[in-house]
Amino acid sequence: MALKPIKAGTRLTGRVVVPGSPSYRAARMEYNRRISKFPRVIVFCRRTQDVINAVKWARERGVRLRVRSGRHSYEGFSTINGGIVIDVSAMNKVKVDRKNRVAHVQTGNPLARVYRKLWDKGVALPAGTAPDVGVAGLTLGGGIGLLSRKYGLTCDNLKQVKMVVASGRYGAKTIIANKKKNSDLFWASRGGGGGSFGIATRYTFRVRPIRTVSIYSITWKWRDLEKVFPAWQRWAPSVTNRLTSTIEVAAKQVGTIVSTGQLLGGAEELRRLIRPLLQVGTPVKVMVRTVPFIEATQFFAAGDLNLEPKFKITGAFGYKSLPPEGVRMIRDFLSKAPNKHATVWCQSLGGAGSAVSRVSPTATAYPHRKAETIYELSARWRNDKEQQRNIQWVKRFRKALRPYVVGDYVNFPDLGIKNWPKSYYGVNFARLKRVKQKYDPLNVFRFAQSIPVGKQVKQRFRSN
Template sequence: MKKAKLTGRIVTPEDSDYEQARTNNNLNNPKYPSVIVFCQKTKDVVNALKWARENNEPFRIRSGRHSYENFSLVNKGLVIDVSDMNDISVNLSEMTARIDAGANMGNVYRTLWEHGVTIPAGTESSVGVVGLTLGGGIGMLSRPFGLTCDNLIEIETVVASEHEGAQVIRANKQQHHDLFWASRGGGGGNFGIVTSLTFKLHAINEVSLFSITWGWDDFEVAFDAWQKWAPYTDKRLTSQIELKTKEVGEIVAQGEFIGTAAELKKLLRPLRKTGLPTSIWIKEVPYSKAIEFFDLPSGNQPAYRKRSGSFLERPFPYKAIQRMKEFLAHAPNSNTTIWQQSLRGAVGEIAPQHTAYYYRNAIIAQEYNTSWKKPKEEEQNIKWVENLRQALSPYTSGDYVNFPDRYIKDWHTAYYGRNFRRLREVKTKYDPYNVFQFQQSIPPIRKWL
């Protein structure tokens, strides 16, 4: 049999663009691969997987470079990067789009908007569509349209093959339906290398946005009003709230509504009447402006970061709200925040076992964020996130697999709940020799100790 060769755009440590090529969004916990292959077509992915297996080379899969714990990088191994594969083809008669795995959300949203359509997905423009989708996909259209993975129709993926080394298969509700189930919330990099995704589309035009800001003294009442309103209001409205440090002294609630500004103003009455807001605005805008509004350019810049998260299945009691306030009063720096997004709506209309994404009963997803400037500040920042997660754990459930945290010991239960056993069965069927592995990858059943 002919030996495999790497094809595509190849970068090694000797190349001038290596530093840029190896750098992910998170500068913390850096990795130094021996070779990075930027695949331009599916055949390049097949060749890369075959080459890695023939040479017994450790490898990782990468797209948007937003793996919070840098699980998409490896020291002294191969990175199979699909970000050069970014074609998007729209079929308006069928209201579907086929999107290459390397497309980022900015590219996806802009292209779909040209046709007056969209998919529900995340907010940061440089995030890759594939990683977002495979983990679930939470964003500003989650409540009306569901998670990104709920709108997935089919994937093309390269899996490990016993005889050929690698083969291309399609997974949907008819073919390889078990892999398709696992690919809707089971996380990226566990079963194969996804090369394209097909989605159902939603028509979109004008939407209404809001932003309400409170000062530090309204912390408790503002958050309590938001958490008891946001998951239960009109499902056409998805919102988020960001709790900033005492130093910054702001609580900011924002959201996106598929409807008029007049309707939105009425829906917002419970928030508008809470505390003493320092600013309130409501605007009706083209959907493209909403995409720009929620994008965070700072989130797209490489930095030293630590993130973790959890779900709320019931509102926080007053004691938990006070704990958040205490932590933000003693934050390691002013970039530190606690962020929450409302769920339920279409997300909760699907049973927890229907897809690999388990937390269908959650009312809110939350994220603990910090970033810092100098490597020596790492310890105190990571400690802050870990201590906060533990302090809130009596009131929370699990964690979102797209907010991975290497300090979570029971990660398999935290990410996947009761779906973990079935995910391991799918892993055993499609990757029995554990070819696709990283620090928190799903193990096949016979390999689990």
């Protein structure tokens, strides 16, 4: 039986933006401009009480809600037509306790700000590369980056989360989740994805002292693809876990293959470690240097600048190297890419004592612990007339690679995946449903691929 909305009691606080407001157009925009939705109201919360009030307001009125931090949800799960978007991006405080090597980070922070604030205190957090990705969703989905093989995923360095959850029929409250309190929610918050259980407002992370790192970049021409890609696949998991690397194959129109990486060590050691790559094909450009860690984060972020504004992305994990026919599949699809902006990007995760692989697949909600690499297949465009051609190319590419790869990363969501629970969560999905049932039995926090509940009393909502 549906619950009836009650007469309004709670008022929205924070910065409230509605259609007709001068800032509404900018406020509703997502990072992926393929997504264009029109919320009834957008609330930019400045404190936890603003978040609580927004959840209560939505529940009292039967209005659907969505949660937003960095706007990087590739399928637009952080926005909604006719509902309320609860945006935490104004909650961006960072406090570092260097003595105890922990950082308290509000969830509105983009990665560039987190890196800078931690760098000012001489510490770092293993996290991603895109500078404007929100730390909230990144952490909840896992968090993969250039320190992963040594220090683990971002979620592996999470010690505590403060979260606003639904309470009773129309309320909301704040709870703490860590290994001792609400430990099941803490487990789910490390890889279970964002937006299904509540609204995270603050994280406590373990951080690491850091000063300099060494970085490399090697570029080859297209003709070397079938030599270089297999060589990188063999090398990347076998090299020291102090080195995390990537490889990106561009569309044939661009005609380049680029491998980059970061070593916790010196340039001379890095030159020695990358020698197997330098001996394959004919590198046309090589860079190796030692830099302050903050400069390295800017180097890897540069690849996310000046990209086409609309895109379709899907992901997968490689538990073993692609066979020759899999590499030829990459060559064939990128030879017929819809435009020059299509790419295949991979990053090393496992092997050689990797901190990612050392954790059990069921110890956190992130299940793909034994994968050697992660794949991202992407197509980008500007003109709407190109959209279907690009989306279909990604869909066909994913289907073609299916025999050689496994699942998908929840932070690379894809509405085209039918069995997404297995792809994202594997054996952990059943436990995630139990956590959902406990903390959000009325399914207040829901979207197209949110964790579902079992038996439930559905709260009535007036928008979809």
